[in-house]
Amino acid sequence: MLTYITWDVSPEIFSIGPLQVRWYGLMFALGFMIGFWLVRKMFLKEGAPEAWLDYVFYFLIGGTILGARLGHVLFYQWDYYSSHPGEIIRIWEGGLASHGGVIGVVTALWLFSYFVSKKSFFWISDxxxxxxxxxxxMIRFGNLMNSEIVGIPSDKPWAFKFVNAARASLAEVPRHPVQIYESLSYLFTxxxxxxxxxxKDMWKKPGFLTGLWFVMIFGFRFVWEYFKSDQGGFGQALTTGQWLSIPCVLLGLGMMAYGMSRKEMSEIKA
Structure with missing residues (x-):
């Protein structure tokens, strides 16, 4: 007997008049709040000025949102958004591409390093x-609550039938809950x-942690793409996500090699 999990959770937590509070936005905000607290602890450990924290936060928020949204628009759904430009700003409905987000984050961290810290890019990226x-x-958990980025059909007992999927064809059969797969792999990372x-004090090897992030995040992303339904884009032999992940993994390996070749960096007291 075929068994599966019926997933009909509402993406909305509650609403007050026209204001909607959605799981996707909550997860996004909560992730940044916890991240801010962790980076603060690292700043204190290394003796970095706490005044820089606000700059890091604002640069990252702006870079992540702009990069991820534009990445989704350009890499995955340009045909649609070029005809509906007014919907590009509706990020609360989902639609953020991780590869675009990386471009935005890298740009934001470079700007922070150049204008604020005056230190190397790897000092903050690590x-x-x-x-x-x-x-x-947490964003992938938000995707789960939105019933988006669903997997290919599956007969596994943990398969989800996404009742609220955007396209009716995606709601017809149980599918891999690939959002959970990705979320757990990113938690592991x-x-x-x-x-x-x-x-292990690997922050003393500038670039190693950043490189490992690229290798693990996009290595996992490459694998999970095999379990995803078609997300659009330009992929054929490989998906768009896989083509974009390959250079990211290679770049990460280069960063790790660079980090291991460097002499250990001592704590910087400001």
Whole structure:
């Protein structure tokens, strides 16, 4: 007998008049709040000025949202949004691409390094690597609550039937809950990076933690793409997500090699 989980959860937590509070937005905000607290602890450990924290937060929020949204629009649904430009700003309905988000985050961290800290890019990127993995995990949970980015059909007992999927064809049969797969893998990445930072002092090898983030996040992303329904884009032999993940993994391996070749960095007292 075929068994599966019927998933008919509302993406909305509650509403007050026209104001809607949705799981996706809550998870996004909560991830950034926890991440801010973690980065603050790292700043205190290394003796960095706490005044920089607000700048990091604002740069990251802006870079993540702009990059991820534009990435989704350009890489996955340009045909639609080019005809409905007014809907590009409706990020509360979902539609953020991780590859675009990375471009936005890298740009934001470079701007922070150049204009605020006057230190190397890796000085800050190694600190935010683990928190950003956590944000990614929570965003994928938000995707689950939105019944979006669903998997291919599955007869596994843990398959989900996404009753509220955007397209009726996606709601007809049980599917892999690939959002859960990704979320758990990003949580694992978060745990590994945090452990390496606090227990192994790998922050003293500038670039290593950033590189490992790229390798793990996009390595997992490459694998989970095999379980996803078609998300659109330009992929054929491989999906769009897989094509975009390959250079990210290679870049990460280069960063790890660079970090391991560097002399250990000492704590910087401001």
């Amino acid at each position: 600190k935010v690597a683990a928190p950003i993995a956590l944000v990614g995990a 978060f745990a590994v990076l945090l452990w390496l930072y606090w227990q």
